[in-house]
Amino acid sequence: MxxxxxxxxxxxxxxxxxxxxxxxxxxxxxxxxxxxxxxxxxxxxxxxxxxxxxxxxxxxxxxxxxxxxxxxxxxxxxxDTRAPALxxxxxxxxxxxxxxxxxxxxSGSTLASEAEVCDDVLQSLAVMHVRHVNVTLPNLPVVDRTWWDNGFRHVDRRLSELLPTASEPAPLHEALDLVRRVRGEPLLVRTPERLSRTLVHGDIHANNILAGPAGSKIIDWGAATLGPAMLDLANLVSPDSPRFEVYADAWEASAGRALDPRLVNVEYQWATACVNIKYLGFAAHHLGGDAVRDMLERAQRALDALARSGA
Structure with missing residues (x-):
């Protein structure tokens, strides 16, 4: 300009x-x-x-x-007018x-926490996900084996860089152990191959949602990806919460059919493990050891639930 x-x-x-x-x-x-x-x-x-x-x-x-x-x-x-947060x-x-x-x-301010997310964000994500199921978009990474390898290398490198000067090295050692142990875990690598892909924001959290007088806006789309829709929900709501119904109802209204609860559970557990592993380096740098341990626990619970699901 x-x-x-x-x-x-x-x-x-x-x-x-x-x-x-x-x-x-x-x-x-x-x-x-x-x-x-x-x-x-x-x-x-x-x-x-x-x-x-x-x-x-x-x-x-x-x-x-x-x-x-x-x-x-x-x-x-x-x-669709039901997607005002895009x-x-x-x-x-x-x-x-x-x-x-x-x-x-x-105009507006970012959310204090993901618990403050409004209905317009959940509805907008649902409509967007339905509109782009199985599309092909150039320049967007696809959640596949290469995506996983790149992600694990990045997290491993970041944690290794932080470890020598860490005031709390124990959580970082635990994080590195998990990352290296599950790097080739079939549940993580192969599960998304059996799920539908769509356009996902890829980095949904409180700092990427603006709340203003005219409603919410989802900002900063630099991590956009073609992958399972639950990547955008794992930080916001769980399928067993009343808030998830806002997303599910908007999805059904847009798609003309209801979500499959079993597939939603598999996809959500996979996405929860993925998101918590992906942000371990960020948490170690900015949030401290307690946050790292919390994320490790969430990732492990999700992996255990994914294994029990028979995915």
Missing amino acids: ASHGTSHTVDWVESRWGKDAVARVVRRTPITHGYSSQSVERLDLLVEVGDGSTADLAVLRKHATAAEVTALRALRDVT PELLADGNDAAGPWVVLPFY
Whole structure:
């Protein structure tokens, strides 16, 4: 987009206000949140419409991964009004620093915990999952054996890097032991091969959900993946909780059929093990030994439940 104070015309401005509309950047505000190092800024725009009127608009511009661009483009295919928490992609392109996207600036704050997730998030995820069952999307990783190998190598490397300076080395040793013990575990590697794949956000947690006056928005789609839908639910609600019915009802309304409880249980236990193993390095660095041990317990319980399910 143009530098401060200059004018430019872009497709999404024209589509919304007409072919003669021009957007002028009147203010740029860098934004820092979460743990991402990607450049993010708020742009306050003055849109000059062809009839002489003007409109103020705030947007978010950020550099993104190719996967994030692909996922945000795919969200345009979700037209169901029961998915209000999905963000709108206004524009995307490339510059010297790589791919970038422009989204509306959604006001609000991230959740204090996953327990605060609202119905609109669960409903939006259900609708998105139904819309993209077994689709093929370029630039998105697929949950397969290679995905697992890469994930385990990353967690192993991160824990090994943290271990020499850890104030609590015992939990990290326990985490490394689990990671190395289950790296080739067939229950983890083969179970998703028997499950449907869909577009998943891939990193759903409290810091990636904005709650604002107009409702919730799911942000930061850089970890988007093609995989089992329960990857997006494992951090939020369990299938035996009343809150899960919000997701299940939206899924059924969108798909025209109910979820299979047995498959949901298998998929959820697999996803719970996956999510807790995946974030062990993050927990060791940012949350401490107690959090690491809690995640190890959750991962092991999920693996035990998966084994009992006969998956």
